[in-house]
Amino acid sequence: MVHWNISPHPIADVRDWSEAGRLELQPDFQRREVWAPSAKIMLIDSILRDIPLPKIFLAKTIKNGSVHRVVIDGQQRISAILGFLRGDFALDPPYTGPLAGKCFEDFDDDEIDRFLRYRIDFNEADNPTDREVRDVYMRVNKYTVPLTKQELRRADFPGDFLDVSEELSVAPFFEDAGVFTATDRRRYADAEYVSEILAALIDGVQDKKSGLDDFYIDLTEWPADARKSVVSRFRNALLDIEYIFDEIQGGLKSTRFRQKADFYSLFVAIDELKSEGLSLDGKDLSDLISDIRMLDFGIRPEADVDIFSEYAIKCVSQANSAASRRWRADFLKGILAGTYRGCPPRGEGIKLYYQIMDDCAQADSSGFCPPAEHECPECNALIGNIDKECVLGWGPNETTFQVSNAMWFHEECTTENEGWHIIRRPTETSDEQPDLL
Structure with a gap:
């Protein structure tokens, strides 16, 4: 021996x-x-x-x-x-x-x-x-037991970025939201995840597989003004998420948005809207909540609504790639904007609404959107089929513009009453709408 x-x-x-x-x-x-x-x-x-x-x-x-x-x-x-x-x-x-x-x-x-x-x-x-x-x-x-990447970062990259990530990861919101598991807490995956969100706030949506270490290294000493600005944005976006999901029974924990892929893109979408100076103060959230319930129930890989299926697949296949994260954030931003901006969608948002409504109409049993067969709000005649002669709109008294309160109109009827909020069906060659969400 x-x-x-x-x-x-x-x-x-x-x-x-x-x-x-x-x-x-x-x-x-x-x-x-x-x-x-x-x-x-x-x-x-x-x-x-x-x-x-x-x-x-x-x-x-x-x-x-x-x-x-x-x-x-x-x-x-x-x-x-x-x-x-x-x-x-x-x-x-x-x-x-x-x-x-x-x-x-x-x-x-x-x-x-x-x-x-x-x-x-x-x-x-x-x-x-x-x-x-x-x-x-x-x-x-x-x-x-091999150390996780985040456990190694705690040893290798002490400094301001690590401290802020760990501080924000224990925000009271996360205790009830169900975003982190007990294992996440033990192995510092909660702080790693928060640092991914911080990286997005600093320099846009990132690919999880590359670049995160650079933020730990570059922001070992994080200038106070820049640090306070990003922390403020993080906390303000978190407050809006809490405010929205407080209106849903069971809160965020009861929805798919507790999942890390969904939560990341939801957070980015809300921060970008708030960075435009937008707010939910004084807004009626009821139609937005209906849309969130629609997404929570409808987003499945096997969904009949094609765009919901596409979203679900992007949460599984390369879920943490920059491209998938950006696509999901744009999708959610288009939905949220209907209440944050308080005006009809524009640019890519118009395409998104038409795609959702068209897909719902074609699905066998979507049960989410306004029915394809209903009376035109202007002429009261039955709309039997959704086609290129139909357009989307909202009533003259609406202040939020969500999928849940959108209606189909005969296009010819929309010229007779200027009180309706109408969005024209975009064409592939049309450049009339700005390419913005």
């Missing part, structure tokens, strides 16, 4: 082993070096702060009268330390200490001495067999 020694060594020893060619960092069972530059920098920060590192496992053998060591577990840490000693990287962000911007060669004598004296705890196996080394490597790694 292999014998283990617990032996602390200063960094100076590790450097000497490497320079003498008596330290093997990457035996064939080790994974390749995978640490990001920020992780290496923050490891050096821990050393400079004299924070203990986890133990490193080595196999020690005698070759040609000299002690040779093979790294069993700890390759990434030793590689980062040796790389810093070689001058491979400087103490750039996310490091924010007094040595910011310096390489090891820029340290003064006292700083060099303190760094090289830092002691690392090693578990060293005396002359183990190859099978014993591999067994230790398997045991050390097999029963370790």
Whole structure:
């Protein structure tokens, strides 16, 4: 059975082993070096702060009268330390200490001495067999729960952006909304999700798979005015979501909008409307609530209403891509605008309303929209089929313009009474309407 020694060594020893060619960092069972530059920098920060590192496992053998060591577990840490000693990287962000911007060669004598004296705890196996080394490597790694990306960010990117993300993730709203699970809370997925929303507020809809680390790095020190502005936008959008869903029995938790894909796009849509200076103050929410219920009930991959099916699929297939997130946000923004703006839809919003109403009319049993067969509000004659001679509109006294309170008109009837709010059916070649939501 292999014998283990617990032996602390200063960094100076590790450097000497490497320079003498008596330290093997990457035996064939080790994974390749995978640490990001920020992780290496923050490891050096821990050393400079004299924070203990986890133990490193080595196999020690005698070759040609000299002690040779093979790294069993700890390759990434030793590689980062040796790389810093070689001058491979400087103490750039996310490091924010007094040595910011310096390489090891820029340290003064006292700083060099303190760094090289830092002691690392090693578990060293005396002359183990190859099978014993591999067994230790398997045991050390097999029963370790890997850190999530967000748990790594907490270690690698301390700073303002992380602090704000964690603070906002525990807003009282989220306790009742059902957006986060207990596991999300334990593994910091709640803070990661909030940071994705913050990134969207700062620089538009982002792809989850790329770029989030850049916000943590770039906003390690977040200018106070910019930070306060984004936090204010976040909280104001959250207040509007709470206000809207308070009108629905069971609140947001009872709807599909508690799901992260839906909530992200809903949040972006509301923030963009509020950024136009729009508000729900004094607005009648009843028709908007009817539309939200319509979406909550109707959005399914198997829905008869094609555009509802398309939305549902974009919540599953590449749900966190920038393209899917942007499409869903535009869809929801078009619906919400009917109450936020208090005027008929325009541009792409007109296309959206016609697509929803046309799809509902063609569905076998949508049950969501005004029935296709009803009397024209102007001439009281039956509208039997929805075709290109029919247009959408709202009554003269309407102040909100949602799908739920829209009506079909005979187009020829709309010229006889100017009191109706009418939107003409867009054509593929028409450029009369601005291309805006």
